[in-house]
Amino acid sequence: MRKLLLCFAFLGLILGLILGLGTIASADPGKKSGTVTYDINLKVAPNSKTANVYLPYPLSDKNQDIKDVKVSGNFSSQGVYRDVKTGSYYLMASWDAIKEQPKMTFSFHVDSHYKKGQALKDVGEKAPVDVAPYLAANDYIPADSKHCKDIVKEVCKDMKTTLQKVRALYDWTIANTYRDPNVKGCGLGDAIRTLTEAQGGGKCADISSVFITLCRSAGIPCRDVFGLRIKGQDGAITGDFHCWAEFYLPGTGWVQADPADVRKAMLIEKLELKDAATKKHIEFFWNGDDLFRIALNRGEHAAKFMGMQGEAIGYFMYPYAEVDGKGLDYFAPKDFSFAVNFKAD
Numbered sequence: 001m002r003k004l005l006l007c008f009a010f011l012g013l014i015l016g017l018i019l020g021l022g023t024i025a026s027a028d029p030g031k032k033s034g035t036v037t038y039d040i041n042l043k044v045a046p047n048s049k050t051a052n053v054y055l056p057y058p059l060s061d062k063n064q065d066i067k068d069v070k071v072s073g074n075f076s077s078q079g080v081y082r083d084v085k086t087g088s089y090y091l092m093a094s095w096d097a098i099k100e101q102p103k104m105t106f107s108f109h110v111d112s113h114y115k116k117g118q119a120l121k122d123v124g125e126k127a128p129v130d131v132a133p134y135l136a137a138n139d140y141i142p143a144d145s146k147h148c149k150d151i152v153k154e155v156c157k158d159m160k161t162t163l164q165k166v167r168a169l170y171d172w173t174i175a176n177t178y179r180d181p182n183v184k185g186c187g188l189g190d191a192i193r194t195l196t197e198a199q200g201g202g203k204c205a206d207i208s209s210v211f212i213t214l215c216r217s218a219g220i221p222c223r224d225v226f227g228l229r230i231k232g233q234d235g236a237i238t239g240d241f242h243c244w245a246e247f248y249l250p251g252t253g254w255v256q257a258d259p260a261d262v263r264k265a266m267l268i269e270k271l272e273l274k275d276a277a278t279k280k281h282i283e284f285f286w287n288g289d290d291l292f293r294i295a296l297n298r299g300e301h302a303a304k305f306m307g308m309q310g311e312a313i314g315y316f317m318y319p320y321a322e323v324d325g326k327g328l329d330y331f332a333p334k335d336f337s338f339a340v341n342f343k344a345d
Contacts, residue, residue, distance in 0.1 A: 035110075040073070050094070051323045054308075057080050059089060065113075072105050075094060076097070078093040081305070081306060083305050122249055125251070141213045171282070194206040224301075226316065227242060233342070234344055245259070262285050310327035
């Protein structure tokens, strides 16, 4: 039996290479661990007085182990907090009277063990009360909008079970969106804008928000996971931020789905929906995968944390900073400035 399992694992690895999954992220299955380091060097004017920096604070869960967290810098104070409204955990560093360029370093060791999920079991029960918040509508996830409800009504009209509905919405999202390489960062994460103004175009935050909104409109708890999806090699990972989705299935629990990565693979490999390789990508990114992922935050949209004076953050994945109460553009890390690096074990 052990030899048979090893054989299947080897065939799975070869199949992944054939499908071109290395164009998304390729990690040695035995070496998905190492140290992530954020270096923050705020660019401030000579007369700047105060600054605050906010970073997602990753936690250990069934898919990852976080340890050896270290924070250093010339800040006045720092601490870890939980925002009640969004559920986000964040590290906040403050400079009460800037005398020199604000600098800080934040690092942690991660052992990632994301993998393909087991067979999905739908017991036909209602979701438990503690996941009810992931049915709520907001400006970015407008689950109560007529536009989204009409889509759900049409897509799920012949569906009876939760699993049937969520799979139909996953397939619909892939069929009716596309990856737009011209979008800054991971996008705005605004579902209605993606479906209307952008005509389905966007990046991971946009495409995930469409899927999450439709699931919530259908009465299926669903949430964002904001994080990193890396290759596991030493070097810069500032451009490797990524977000995906998790939906709640009674009988199974939280299930990972990543329609945005399907669309990214299609763009890279110049695939059409009808292509056999596309269908393989659709299945690969449904119900988990074994790529090197790091979850940084599962908080809701529109975060406004302690001490923030600017507008609420659309979604909290990138480092965020304010200098004298004015927010810096986290889509422009060189101007911010911040860098994220990885050192494999």
